[in-house]
Amino acid sequence: MTQETDQQPRPRRRWARRTLTVLVTFLTLAVTATLLVAYVWQPPEAHGSRTSQLSDPRYVDTAVGRFHYSRTGEGPPIVLLPGGTLWIHTYRDTIPALAGDHTVYAVDLPGNGYTTVHDDDFAYDLQAMTGALTEFMDAVGVPRASIVAHSLNGAVALSFAQQHPDWVDRIALMAPLALDAPLNLNLRLMRIPVIGEATTKLMTEDLFVSGLSAAYVHRERFTPETAHTYWAPLSRADNRKAMWKQVRNLDLSLVDRHLGQISAPTLVLWGERDTVVAPWQAGVLGRRIPGSTVRVIPGAGHNVHEDDPAAVNAHLAAFLDPAPEPVHPVGQGAAEHPLPAANAR
Structure with a gap:
């Protein structure tokens, strides 16, 4: 028993x-x-057009890398910085609107489009990205310019203006990452070691397109041709790495704490229906940046300059006019002027 x-x-x-x-x-x-x-594993790269609808695409070599950019028009210089995962194709409607009165430089910063970096260990943090913008402007002979930046590279534009105020005439920020506030879920995933690397490697064109479509309210503007034009350079190994690395190394507190030191006139543009970076941040930036002006675009999403190019181009052209009418900010350095209802879609 x-x-x-x-x-x-x-x-x-x-x-x-x-x-x-x-x-x-x-x-x-x-x-x-x-x-x-x-x-270890590297997914295959896609193929797409590097010229897009841009005028006169060019390359310039610096110590940091080989920059892909375009130069259009004549007049006071403007430098356009695309948002994360995008490239200068995103400004296809913006460039013609500004080139009549300006020399417009649209540039792919490291991690964007068809620019390539020389150093495999490039940090993609604010110091490295600001240094890259400095090298680009020096290489093309632009000692001072107005800066227009979208989304993730809005932080780079602000960092650049904080470190090099003599290089900046004016700043226009479109739905920028600037406040030390919680990021959306996708960006938080990029910050997790291994997860961020694996996620960007496993991203397919269909997944990318599905995610990017959320940046538009007017989905008809995000055509299959546009989607593939964005996906082709993003599928490159260096750009996949930059996707998680720039987000992981982004210290927004460095930008946030010095917003009051921005001396250049600043325009903040935001899509009213932005689901990528919360629109409430527009008003906060307007109050924190001295002498700034806030414009909220009704019925537009995160890629506001593509979602409603007519409205955005009108605001940019007026703000960047070489001989504008005086701007009289309201309150503590911020004048918030949503567009009239007639401009809403």
């Missing part, structure tokens, strides 16, 4: 050991596969 009692638990112990062994093996394989995807 005692022997039978002693032998009864043995099958259960063997089953438990086998189950544990299977689980450990599965977890080991899963972790190994994830690490291989994150740090």
